[in-house]
Ligand code: C2O
């Protein structure tokens with residue numbers, strides 16, 4: 036492969052959305068951020084220079100960073116943040132990846148405007164498992180906030196209450212149709228009749244799943260999280276924050292000058308309504324004739340999690356895969372809402388007078404003051420983290436029944452799981468109905484995993500394990516479960532480093548719905564984590 040270099044200057048840029056000018060944090064003044072394009076095997080060298088007042092890191096979401104954990108870009112996990120005026124060079128390989136991924140800030144809520152596509156094309160002479168499309172188009176779904184999201188986050192964490200919500204959803208950075216103040220600058224996709232386009236969908240939103248569809252057109256799903264899938268047709272796809280999906284769009288022969296709405300409709304995959312407004316762009320054949328009415332696709336209901344659950348069950352690996360039958364370590368994680376102790380000098384708005392929290396096995400993740408990976412690498416974990424993250428919840432309850440009243444305060448600690456190199460791991464992620472059942476798109480750094488099972492209600496190891504799909508499960512980096520449901524994932528810990536696993540809803544991860552795996556070096560030289568780069572920022 037060759038080496039591709041990019042410069043990411045983090046700077047403020049004034050942009051106009053929803054009839055208001057706002058100064059936002061951008062890469063190179065662009066919003067959404069610049070696209071990185073590579074061919075599988077290329078080395079990427081990306082220099083990030085921070086010109087803003089905030090601390091920054093950039094994460095290459097979905098890149099496994101095999102033996103390059105230092106480049107993962109997770110603040111306080113693999114690196115200290117890049118402070119104002121500093122720079123850091125991310126240097127990593129794209130070997131083993133093809134497809135649509137994205138990059139985003141991985142600190143506080145800066146990813147609201149700091150995100151962009153990361154596209155890895157197959158190696159020369161390696162075809163797609165479908166005819167070469169006529170055009171390829173990235174479609175980034177996101178959120179627009181009129182307020183300052185850094186301030187909102189600080190406010191939420193201080194009051195310990197519920198989140199504020201965005202003012203609009205966006206397609207390629209544009210709020211588009213649904214809002215009088217953005218109708219005119221809706222995203223437009225110009226197409227020619229009778230062609231096939233590859234749409235590369237990325238959900239970069241902070242806190243919302245989406246239904247996505249185009250009026251009068253069927254989509255063929257071909258890839259999810261940069262792994263090819265068995266192809267299937269659908270009018271509406273479901274995509275959670277942190278997920279990517281490639282679909283083929285076949286344009287018709289008989290629509291000269293017609294336009295159709297491209298709709299992203301928020302779907303809470305839970306039972307609480309947030310910002311329920313859809314956003315829309317326009318699929319435009321030929322020359323626009325403004326007199327034609329715009330057709331809208333038929334979308335599932337806001338709360339239609341049966342549709343969403345069904346959709347997720349259709350995702351399968353393209354070919355048969357070998358999922359390790361042997362599991363060395365079993366974990367059962369309850370994830371849901373919960374509560375942390377309220378600091379003495381605050382009044383909090385959560386249950387029991389505490390702070391709203393997002394515990395995993397009743398532990399909420401406390402970010403350390405220094406990078407975990409450095410502490411691990413230099414054998415200085417003492418006082419930074421412990422390796423006793425609970426393998427099971429502290430007590431059993433009817434996880435998905437009526438919200439239990441006997442919930443207890445979750446602790447806030449930096450507890451990790453330590454794994455020997457090569458450990459085969461199964462994690463069942465069990466959603467709970469504490470407070471209310473909600474969605475949790477769980478993302479794992481450093482690995483792709485197989486989604487071997489999913490279901491509603493409480494996971495039952497005796498009944499559910501024999502039903503696992505070890506033949507053609509989907510392989511991805513972010514998986515969602517229905518509210519009041521569970522998913523089972525498997526991966527082999529063959530990548531040394533410290534790897535975050537967390538809910539990709541920013542509000543949940545800010546509430547501590549995170550944990551991390553320490554994967555030790557293997558015996559062989561090529562199973563060891565190399566030393567840190569010399570320019571690694573200091574805390
Ligand atoms: Cu998309 Cu931990 O990140």
Ligand code: CU
Nearest residue numbers: 474475538543
């Ligand atoms: Cu969550």
